[in-house]
Amino acid sequence: MRKYQLSMTKKVVFSTLSTILLFFLMEGIVRLLEIIPDSNKPDHIIFLSDKECRWVLAPNLRNANWLTFKNNHGIYIPLTTNSHGIRENKEIPLEKPKEQLRIAALGDSVTMGYGLPKEYCFEDRLEKRIQAELDKVIKPDSIFRDVEVINFGVNGYTTDQVRATLEKKALAYHPDILLHQVCENDVHEFYTNIILEQSVTSNLNEHYFQIWHVNDSDPGRLNRFIQASDLLRWVSASSRNIKMKRIAVKMRKLKKQILRDQYDEAFQLYSNELLKTAQIARLHGTYVLLIIPQWKEMKLKERSLFSERTIAFATANDIPFYELLFDMIDITDKLGIDRQELHIAHEDIPEDTHLNIQGSDLAAELIKHHLYRIGSLPIN
Numbered sequence: 530m531r532k533y534q535l536s537m538t539k540k541v542v543f544s545t546l547s548t549i550l551l552f553f554l555m556e557g558i559v560r561l562l563e564i565i566p567d568s569n570k571p572d573h574i575i576f577l578s579d580k581e582c583r584w585v586l587a588p589n590l591r592n593a594n595w596l597t598f599k600n601n602h603g604i605y606i607p608l609t610t611n612s613h614g615i616r617e618n619k620e621i622p623l624e625k626p627k628e629q630l631r632i633a634a635l636g637d638s639v640t641m642g643y644g645l646p647k648e649y650c651f652e653d654r655l656e657k658r659i660q661a662e663l664d665k666v667i668k669p670d671s672i673f674r675d676v677e678v679i680n681f682g683v684n685g686y687t688t689d690q691v692r693a694t695l696e697k698k699a700l701a702y703h704p705d706i707l708l709h710q711v712c713e714n715d716v717h718e719f720y721t722n723i724i725l726e727q728s729v730t731s732n733l734n735e736h737y738f739q740i741w742h743v744n745d746s747d748p749g750r751l752n753r754f755i756q757a758s759d760l761l762r763w764v765s766a767s768s769r770n771i772k773m774k775r776i777a778v779k780m781r782k783l784k785k786q787i788l789r790d791q792y793d794e795a796f797q798l799y800s801n802e803l804l805k806t807a808q809i810a811r812l813h814g815t816y817v818l819l820i821i822p823q824w825k826e827m828k829l830k831e832r833s834l835f836s837e838r839t840i841a842f843a844t845a846n847d848i849p850f851y852e853l854l855f856d857m858i859d860i861t862d863k864l865g866i867d868r869q870e871l872h873i874a875h876e877d878i879p880e881d882t883h884l885n886i887q888g889s890d891l892a893a894e895l896i897k898h899h900l901y902r903i904g905s906l907p908i909n
Contacts, residue, residue: 640682
């Protein structure tokens with residue numbers, strides 16, 4: 530019996546050592562051959578869970594690896610946030626200087642600047658353009674001397690999250706103007722959130738972002754151990770990609786169902802939040818402007834159902850709006866520019882709404898002209 534136990538002990542020890550050696554051998558091969566693609570590199574924790582907003586940008590990021598897709602390829606964008614979780618390279622005082630014009634931009638990944646370094650986001654370009662105009666004003670009684678455009682955009686946000694961000698964060702900065710960027714997917718994504726949150730199953734949309742590091746501020750020992758190993762990162766990333774593809778398929782099915790059977794109800798919920806945001810901003814003396822950038826319609830040269838209904842709702846409730854699309858169409862037609870060259874190409878999203886550098890520059894210039902044209906920039 531003792532001889533048998535000794536034999537079993539040897540087998541267990543041998544098996545354990547063999548497994549460890551095999552692991553290190555495979556780890557060495559993976560590192561030597563560098564078979565892990567860029568999209569599977571370790572990411573920083575970009576998004577954190579949040580009670581009111583569901584997820585928020587993590588604070589104090591310094592050139593974090595933000596995985597985005599451009600021209601069908603995964604690329605990393607350096608992402609920096611300040612201590613308030615805003616995509617800024619600096620701290621912004623809550624108290625607004627007397628002679629400063631402060632603009633808050635709220636929205637989803639288009640506002641956040643998906644696929645763009647910070648200096649190419651339309652908020653930064655807009656700030657530089659308005660500042661150049663302010664510098665031309667030499668009157669001593671001018672209302673504003675400088676401008677600050679703050680980017681409160683967060684990837685994946687819809688109207689209820691924008692409203693929560695306004696209340697929780699943006700209003701504390703006393704903005705003079707609120708640019709509220711909306712997109713067609715706001716309707717079905719908001720409705721999907723409600724459906725999933727009320728169902729017995731877990732919140733699919735939030736789970737999607739949890740895979741993208743919506744997590745507690747401490748990633749945990751297991752996650753740190755996985756991130757230390759190329760082999761385990763590859764296994765983890767492969768599993769994550771499979772889950773994400775399954776989730777994406779399920780989300781597309783839900784979208785089609787909502788657009789087919791429940792669009793009226795979904796739009797009502799979306800527009801209710803739109804009105805709440807405008808009302809809250811107005812109570813604090815902030816001018817509100819809806820920005821409607823729907824690249825889908827560029828091919829059709831006509832408004833989508835979403836744009837038509839959003840414009841009708843905004844008009845009925847006295848909410849100013851700007852159809853950025855149609856001015857962009859005019860400019861591109863006059864200059865002979867292919868409209869598709871203004872946004873980032875993505876194989877899974879052929880109608881991608883995200884701006885590239887050229888599109889961001891053009892959008893900033895057009896928004897600046899619109900703000901001056903309607904007199905919402907009170908400059909003497």
